Amino acid sequence: MNILSVSDLSKVYQSGSRKLTVLDEVSFDIESGEIISIVGPSGSGKTTLLGLCAGLDSASKGSVSLNGENLQTMNEDQRAAVRNQHVGFIFQNFQLLPTLTALENVMVPLELKKRKDARVKAQELLEKVGLGDRATHYPTQLSGGEQQRVSIARAFANEPKILFADEPTGNLDTETGEMIEKLIFDLNKEQGTTLVLVTHDLDLAAKTQRIIHIKGGKIQEDAHA
Ligand code: ADP
Numbered sequence: 440m441n442i443l444s445v446s447d448l449s450k451v452y453q454s455g456s457r458k459l460t461v462l463d464e465v466s467f468d469i470e471s472g473e474i475i476s477i478v479g480p481s482g483s484g485k486t487t488l489l490g491l492c493a494g495l496d497s498a499s500k501g502s503v504s505l506n507g508e509n510l511q512t513m514n515e516d517q518r519a520a521v522r523n524q525h526v527g528f529i530f531q532n533f534q535l536l537p538t539l540t541a542l543e544n545v546m547v548p549l550e551l552k553k554r555k556d557a558r559v560k561a562q563e564l565l566e567k568v569g570l571g572d573r574a575t576h577y578p579t580q581l582s583g584g585e586q587q588r589v590s591i592a593r594a595f596a597n598e599p600k601i602l603f604a605d606e607p608t609g610n611l612d613t614e615t616g617e618m619i620e621k622l623i624f625d626l627n628k629e630q631g632t633t634l635v636l637v638t639h640d641l642d643l644a645a646k647t648q649r650i651i652h653i654k655g656g657k658i659q660e661d662a663h664a
Contacts, residue, residue, distance in 0.1 A: 442471040443601065445467050446501055505526070508521055533586040548597045591619065595626060607638070649664065
């Protein structure tokens with residue numbers, strides 16, 4: 440079964456009178472449980488594509504179907520509901536809420552799902568990523584690697600069917616990067632979560648089952664290992 444179907448997807452940004460076509464009729468399907476990476480030069484549209492697939496933004500043309508639901512016909516609230524239900528997202532720059540502690544950041548998706556055990560579950564997730572003793576720390580009191588691990592705990596919280604990660608190991612030292620890689624790959628092993636990783640790290644891409652190369656907003660190659 441396809442967890443994600445992308446069909447003739449285009450994204451045009453308008454800046455003043457200039458139009459910039461960032462994605463140009465991109466199509467591909469991802470099967471449930473697949474591990475794929477999206478690679479390509481800077482500015483080729485990878486982050487834009489990931490955001491559209493995860494329902495963070497809407498396309499100019501074409502469609503994205505996630506778990507059988509067409510995101511293109513939904514409004515922002517409806518897309519947010521699908522995200523809360525099925526999607527985990529790891530941002531390149533973590534995007535933790537600065538006024539919340541590590542624990543409270545991880546609690547956000549659990550509270551959206553009205554989980555009564557949100558606090559206990561969030562603490563368990565922090566322990567899973569090795570940060571049980573940092574629960575009361577605010578993001579500014581954490582290193583980059585620790586912030587990324589909190590963002591991973593948050594992305595895991597709703598037990599997503601599909602996890603999108605934008606340069607999850609970018610800006611991190613090798614040891615922290617390897618730890619983060621393991622956490623992400625273990626989610627696939629343990630829960631069968633589909634993984635879609637944007638990365639410029641070709642070693643990381645080589646560990647995935649399929650690599651989609653993007654250039655100038657078009658798919659250049661879609662290679663299965
Ligand atoms: P990548 O992730 O491959 O580096 P992006 O998807 O971030 O590429 O960006 C692709 C292009 O779209 C870049 O030229 C970028 O400047 C442009 N872009 C991204 N977001 C916006 C936006 N919100 N408004 C206008 N242009 C944008």
